[in-house]
Amino acid sequence: MSDHTVKSYDEELAHLTNIIARMGGMAEAQFASALQALSKRDSDLAARVVAGDTRVDELEHEVQQFTVRLLALRQPVASDLRHIVAALKIGSELERVADYAANVAKRSLVLNQLPPVKPVAAVLHLAHLVQEILKDILDAYIERDVEKAIRVWNRDEEVDDLYTGLFRELITYMMEDPRTITACTHLMFMAKNIERIGDHATNIAETLHFLVVGTPIKGERPKGNTVDTE
């Protein structure tokens, strides 16, 4: 096998990593814009986030097609296969992250038709934690940094605790003023979407760990939130 052929294969594996990196960047940007739209009650921005989700879906298809081509044309050895399978899984996780970001933006569009409610601040607080975690795991993927992945994995509990507190706050708010129920239910679903983005960051951490180390992250996934109100 000539150097040229080997290099070409490495280039293809690198290309796969690059598509994932691009998807990650887009998912981060979509999430940031959705939060900006929520914070500023900016429906135009929210609408652009919703429209922009197609681009992320297209990248995921590109990952899948490229993966299939890679598998068909090469005879990947074990470690390369792990890269390819990891790229498939992470691409799928990132498509969902972007999807949840678009869902947050969609709900903003409805929320902006209703009078503002105080707990938006708490939702944004949860979101900023999740943004940090998402950024960290994307950095960890690029750098193949397992330590960073483990740190991300351990922060899942932090997200769940914050989410549980927020959920309680919303229930209390709704009971005190039933006119806010519609707005607060939208915030609840937004909070759930954001919590799920955190879950997917944790999934990516698990995949990255398996990719680099070859074994699963040990022990049960840390679960701070049993079911919202406990």
Next chain:
Amino acid sequence: MSDHTVKSYDEELAHLTNIIARMGGMAEAQFASALQALSKRDSDLAARVVAGDTRVDELEHEVQQFTVRLLALRQPVASDLRHIVAALKIGSELERVADYAANVAKRSLVLNQLPPVKPVAAVLHLAHLVQEILKDILDAYIERDVEKAIRVWNRDEEVDDLYTGLFRELITYMMEDPRTITACTHLMFMAKNIERIGDHATNIAETLHFLVVGTPIKGERPKGNTVDTE
């Protein structure tokens, strides 16, 4: 290549389909048990569903490991690759279906601590529609029945419309009696989990279509529910 070797490869592809079929059966059973637990306020059953989710996760890992082994040891041609990638994706979808079923069961545990509320019936109605759809797509996968897959795909709108109606009913109920807010928010999340099971059935339909026909199901996915209350 001897007949024995070729047969062995076909057996391995068949084995992959079988694991997916088993996962499908387990996801269906978990969903049915979760709904039974909700309907009968049966916390023991709910707890068993939650505990049983591990088994589905194990099957998903088996799919992934078997897939990687298959890819490493064989040089799959294009159509076989599509089977293998489809199995990976569908395994992932079914793991989520089972996960949502376990989430419904988890919420039952909390719901059973609260006085019963009337809208449970409407949640079960939505759930029974989704059960039908899930059964249909699993049959379609086993039979490689594209027509059935397309029918499932088109029912997504039915699920979204029912979900939207249920959401409105819950908001009204909460406004009329704020003491029911906690219970009704749990039902809302349950309904969302059930609606998402429907989404995953639609995803499986798309994957199956691509597997058999080689092209995506045409046109935008039918969306009856823009965002819950519209």
